[in-house]
Amino acid sequence: MSDQTIPVIVNGAAGKMGKEVVKAVSQAEDMKLIGGVDLNPDRNGQDVGEVAGCGPLEVPILNQLESMLAYATQERQLGVMVDFTHPDSVYDNVRSAIAYGIRPVVGTTGLSPQQLQELAEFADKASTGCLVIPNFSIGMVLLQQAAIQASKYFDHVEIIELHHDQKADAPSGTAIKTAQLLGELGKSYNPPKVNEKEHLAGARGASADEGIRIHSVRLPGLIAHQEILFGSPGELYTLRHDTSDRLCYMPGVLLAIRKVLQLKTLVYGLEKIL
Ligand SMILES: NC(=O)C1=CN([C@@H]2O[C@H](COP(=O)(O)OP(=O)(O)OC[C@H]3O[C@@H](n4cnc5c(N)ncnc54)[C@H](OP(=O)(O)O)[C@@H]3O)[C@@H](O)[C@H]2O)C=CC1
Numbered sequence: 001m002s003d004q005t006i007p008v009i010v011n012g013a014a015g016k017m018g019k020e021v022v023k024a025v026s027q028a029e030d031m032k033l034i035g036g037v038d039l040n041p042d043r044n045g046q047d048v049g050e051v052a053g054c055g056p057l058e059v060p061i062l063n064q065l066e067s068m069l070a071y072a073t074q075e076r077q078l079g080v081m082v083d084f085t086h087p088d089s090v091y092d093n094v095r096s097a098i099a100y101g102i103r104p105v106v107g108t109t110g111l112s113p114q115q116l117q118e119l120a121e122f123a124d125k126a127s128t129g130c131l132v133i134p135n136f137s138i139g140m141v142l143l144q145q146a147a148i149q150a151s152k153y154f155d156h157v158e159i160i161e162l163h164h165d166q167k168a169d170a171p172s173g174t175a176i177k178t179a180q181l182l183g184e185l186g187k188s189y190n191p192p193k194v195n196e197k198e199h200l201a202g203a204r205g206a207s208a209d210e211g212i213r214i215h216s217v218r219l220p221g222l223i224a225h226q227e228i229l230f231g232s233p234g235e236l237y238t239l240r241h242d243t244s245d246r247l248c249y250m251p252g253v254l255l256a257i258r259k260v261l262q263l264k265t266l267v268y269g270l271e272k273i274l
Pocket residue numbers: 011012013014015016017018037038039040065084085086087089106107108109110133134135136137249
């Protein structure tokens with residue numbers, strides 16, 4: 001194996017996304033999977049490839065992120081931590097990785113704007129690249145770009161995001177990012193037409209940037225889906241993205257692992273590195 005291969009840790013290695021990342025990284029010629037991290041004590045010491053279902057890779061899962069980060073610093077090349085864990089732990093995980101000089105590629109959603117700001121300052125001070133990507137699929141970037149075009153002509157827009165029922169956070173990181181992208185265009189949306197009253201709290205969804213509403217659906221049978229509905233008198237323009245397999249995120253994850261090594265600050269969004 002070349003000396004130039006990128007050492008990669010997968011945090012959340014036994015999760016739905018973590019397993020896909022283990023498979024993708026272990027097949028990438030310019031990367032070297034050096035470890036997985038997962039909190040479940042039953043997984044400690046297990047082979048990360050066996051857990052991911054791709055056969056033994058002779059790479060262990062540990063329960064302790066700090067031990068794995070310390071191990072990664074022994075590598076000759078700069079290391080990367082890919083994080084697909086939980087909204088409650090992602091902030092601390094990223095801080096720890098940066099403290100060890102390991103570059104974070106963060107797929108986990110649920111970071112608050114304040115947490116994101118703090119992590120950006122922390123990465124800046126350490127001159128360490130960090131990528132926070134709420135959605136790694138190319139199709140979603142294209143959907144967002146189409147929405148930016150449409151928003152020049154439509155003043156009314158609402159977002160519906162639909163996910164599997166194991167999802168911990170709502171609204172999705174993708175829907176929040178989509179609303180931010182539309183909100184950055186210097187206009188506000190959905191001027192009120194009537195004096196509206198919600199008879200059931202939440203009926204009109206969450207209020208995001210510049211008056212944009214986000215509605216979250218959680219059901220078994222779904223993976224990850226988003227609709228952006230633009231309305232104007234006499235017409236409705238709908239943009240929709242559907243995930244049918246988590247494989248769709250892997251090209252974006254591998255790209256982010258390569259790109260994060262060239263950065264010295266935190267960058268938020270896949271569109272910024274394409
Ligand atoms: N950016 C993107 O493109 C995408 C982002 N996501 C996001 O990624 C995150 C994970 O999603 P998903 O894989 O579906 O979730 P899963 O629940 O399937 O996987 C999360 C894994 O992380 C483990 N875990 C939880 N906390 C920690 C921690 N502190 N340290 C190490 N491991 C931990 C869990 O272990 P245990 O089960 O034992 O608790 C589990 O194995 C979510 O925030 C989701 O929104 C998902 C898909 C795409």
